[in-house]
Amino acid sequence: MSNPQRSAKQTATQADMASHIARIDALCQAARILPVIKIEREADILPLADALAAGGLRTLEITLRSDLGLKAIAQLRKQRPELCVGAGTVLDEHMLAESVAAGAEFIVTPGCTQALLEAGLSSPVPLLPGVSSASEIMLGYSLGYRRFKLFPAELAGGVAALKAFRGPFGNVRFCPTGGLNPNNVQQYIQQPNVMCVGGSWMLNDAWIRNGDWQRITQVSSEALQLLA
Numbered sequence: 269m270s271n272p273q274r275s276a277k278q279t280a281t282q283a284d285m286a287s288h289i290a291r292i293d294a295l296c297q298a299a300r301i302l303p304v305i306k307i308e309r310e311a312d313i314l315p316l317a318d319a320l321a322a323g324g325l326r327t328l329e330i331t332l333r334s335d336l337g338l339k340a341i342a343q344l345r346k347q348r349p350e351l352c353v354g355a356g357t358v359l360d361e362h363m364l365a366e367s368v369a370a371g372a373e374f375i376v377t378p379g380c381t382q383a384l385l386e387a388g389l390s391s392p393v394p395l396l397p398g399v400s401s402a403s404e405i406m407l408g409y410s411l412g413y414r415r416f417k418l419f420p421a422e423l424a425g426g427v428a429a430l431k432a433f434r435g436p437f438g439n440v441r442f443c444p445t446g447g448l449n450p451n452n453v454q455q456y457i458q459q460p461n462v463m464c465v466g467g468s469w470m471l472n473d474a475w476i477r478n479g480d481w482q483r484i485t486q487v488s489s490e491a492l493q494l495l496a
């Protein structure tokens with residue numbers, strides 16, 4: 269016998285997931301490269317974001333690896349509304365809720381748990397869960413996810429893994445991150461199941477520490493040119 273309550277909930281979830289996928293696709297298409305950012309000093313927040321934006325990187329993944337992550341998200345949403353700012357290194361539902369409250373426009377996680385994937389279904393902003401195996405893709409897939417971060421991409425099989433995943437997961441697309449650099453990024457973006465790439469190679473620690481913003485702008489812009 270059919271259960272109208274359950275089917276209404278399922279339909280709502282399907283509609284939400286379709287909208288999440290559309291939003292992920294739009295932001296990845298616009299971004300091409302998602303810089304993975306760790307903020308160590310409050311004073312770096314604006315100049316670092318400005319340096320990336322000047323190089324053409326306007327969609328930013330601010331990780332919660334430092335205590336300043338949430339603050340940086342909130343500050344950038346307020347003071348740089350032209351940028352698209354998401355939260356990265358979100359490890360549980362609690363961090364997801366905090367990220368949304370800080371104003372994150374999307375959420376990225378390095379891996380996936382059932383609880384986090386379920387929380388992502390009812391999140392007002394889309395979740396891009398991290399996977400590194402067929403089983404993790406299937407866990408996300410069973411809940412409706414079709415877009416994933418492949419992490420750590422190079423260690424998880426890199427371009428060869430992406431090619432292999434195209435067989436069983438024809439309608440799944442990835443943002444490979446972890447170990448990407450100017451020497452291998454072209455190979456990644458050429459894969460039909462890659463929607464954008466992520467990484468931190470344009471954010472060398474010493475450049476940030478020394479306020480070498482021009483260098484960050486230059487490397488960001490060169491990275492985008494590699495994908496042109």
Ligand code: 3PG
Nearest residue numbers: 304445446447467468469
């Ligand atoms: C991540 O969390 O996505 C990675 O730390 C980024 O990987 P990379 O530093 O090797 O680019």
